[in-house]
Amino acid sequence: xxxxxxxxxxxxxxxxxxxxxxxxxxxxxxxxxxxxxxxxxxxxxxxxxxxxxxxxxxxxxxxxxxxxxxxxxxxxxxxxxxxxxxxxxxxxxxxxxxxxxxxxxxxxxxxxxxxxxxxxxxxxxxxxxxxxxxxxxxxxxxxxxxxxxxxxxxxxxxxxxxxxxxxxxxxxxxxxxxxxxxxxxxxxxxxxxxxxxxxxxxxxxxxxxxxxxxxxxx
Amino acid sequence: xxxxxxxxxxxxxxxxxxxxxxxxxxxxxxxxxxxxxxxxxxxxxxxxxxxxxxxxxxxxxxxxxxxxxxxxxxxxxxxxxxxxxxxxxxxxxxxxxxxxxxxxxxxxxxxxxxxxxxxxxxxxxxxxxxxxxxxxxxxxxxxxxxxxxxxxxxxxxxxxxxxxxxxxxxxxxxxxxxxxxxxxxxxxxxxxxxxxxxxxxxxxxxxxxxxxxxxxxx
Numbered sequence: 001x002x003x004x005x006x007x008x009x010x011x012x013x014x015x016x017x018x019x020x021x022x023x024x025x026x027x028x029x030x031x032x033x034x035x036x037x038x039x040x041x042x043x044x045x046x047x048x049x050x051x052x053x054x055x056x057x058x059x060x061x062x063x064x065x066x067x068x069x070x071x072x073x074x075x076x077x078x079x080x081x082x083x084x085x086x087x088x089x090x091x092x093x094x095x096x097x098x099x100x101x102x103x104x105x106x107x108x109x110x111x112x113x114x115x116x117x118x119x120x121x122x123x124x125x126x127x128x129x130x131x132x133x134x135x136x137x138x139x140x141x142x143x144x145x146x147x148x149x150x151x152x153x154x155x156x157x158x159x160x161x162x163x164x165x166x167x168x169x170x171x172x173x174x175x176x177x178x179x180x181x182x183x184x185x186x187x188x189x190x191x192x193x194x195x196x197x198x199x200x201x202x203x204x205x206x207x208x209x210x211x212x213x214x215x216x217x218x
Numbered sequence: 219x220x221x222x223x224x225x226x227x228x229x230x231x232x233x234x235x236x237x238x239x240x241x242x243x244x245x246x247x248x249x250x251x252x253x254x255x256x257x258x259x260x261x262x263x264x265x266x267x268x269x270x271x272x273x274x275x276x277x278x279x280x281x282x283x284x285x286x287x288x289x290x291x292x293x294x295x296x297x298x299x300x301x302x303x304x305x306x307x308x309x310x311x312x313x314x315x316x317x318x319x320x321x322x323x324x325x326x327x328x329x330x331x332x333x334x335x336x337x338x339x340x341x342x343x344x345x346x347x348x349x350x351x352x353x354x355x356x357x358x359x360x361x362x363x364x365x366x367x368x369x370x371x372x373x374x375x376x377x378x379x380x381x382x383x384x385x386x387x388x389x390x391x392x393x394x395x396x397x398x399x400x401x402x403x404x405x406x407x408x409x410x411x412x413x414x415x416x417x418x419x420x421x422x423x424x425x426x427x428x429x430x431x432x433x434x435x436x
Contacts, residue, residue, distance in 0.1 A: 035252075123250060123338065124255070169409070172394025175394055176391070190380075194384055195387055198387075202419045203312070203376060203384070205373065208374065
């Protein structure tokens with residue numbers, strides 16, 4: 001095998017950095033304006049480059065929109081998986097869910113343009129893009145579904161919970177947070193800790209808790 | 219006092235019905251297309267009327283967009299308050315929150331166009347509209363803040379919860395549900411019941427629960 005060519009390696013990583021810069025600028029513009037009114041010219045300007053150079057990386061606005069949405073899901077998932085891997089494997093299945101939430105939320109709040117732009121533009125993009133992207137979101141959902149199933153197998157989630165509804169409610173709490181989160185008050189970690197306390201023990205002091213079924217029947 | 223004029227009463231209620239029909243059509247179009255690309259002509263068509271007649275009720279697209287967003291918040295709040303009032307007043311403060319959630323979610327899922335359209339277009343509307351509407355959303359938030367404060371005063375929410383973060387997480391779970399809810403599987407009521415079980419007792423079977431602090435410290 002040959003040694004890697006340092007020139008092409010450098011230009012590859014430069015190209016990848018430029019691509020990331022464009023994606024970030026595009027996420028900001030799409031977040032503000034939605035898909036339909038955003039222009040490639042404005043996105044190029046916000047990325048500090050000529051519109052012509054942008055075409056070297058992305059063929060069209062559609063292409064760029066899809067890349068922004070896909071990057072948002074892929075990076076959120078990487079962040080969730082890294083936080084999970086950092087636990088080292090000896091944790092219980094609820095701790096695994098909490099770690100994934102922590103990584104996921106840290107990304108959502110740090111790079112909120114991607115999540116909010118996706119929410120605003122998904123239904124404005126052409127159907128083929130929407131379908132492909134929705135499939136990727138669903139794959140990320142399956143990652144979580146696996147964690148929830150494990151928690152149930154381990155006896156950590158009661159039988160009266162519908163696993164799929166529970167997962168979507170908790171992910172909704174996470175996904176909504178870029179809309180209101182105020183960095184000054186809490187960190188992403190403290191926010192996940194709030195969810196986590198509720199998941200483990202509910203809201204009430206121990207002396208008030210009763211056997212499920214009695215408290216929750218109607 | 220004179221008896222009400224039956225002619226003008228009828229035409230008032232006819233006018234109000236037409237207004238509602240336009241709002242509903244507009245919510246559907248804004249949901250699909252966002253604010254910028256939606257046209258009054260299309261909205262009129264979807265409401266089964268001429269664009270000219272639409273102008274009798276709304277001055278402009280801006281005016282109509284604001285009315286759609288405001289109606290979404292106002293109707294969600296009415297639905298939450300009605301569900302709360304129906305309890306009759308003898309309930310504990312967590313049951314009050316759950317009832318408000320139930321009414322709120324029933325509306326969100328039944329008239330999901332309003333919630334989803336608002337989410338998609340709020341940041342595309344002119345700043346003055348956005349500010350006025352955000353104030354109305356915040357007033358609705360204050361309604362919930364009052365219920366959460368009462369629950370804490372009554373000792374039903376532990377001190378280690380940040381009331382504002384908790385409220386926003388739970389409302390996020392609610393607000394996100396029109397994005398994924400599938401009517402075939404669960405009713406709105408069953409969905410709120412899942413949240414409610416988690417709020418009261420957490421996810422775990424009673425035998426596994428430990429004193430908060432021990433379980434949740436890191």
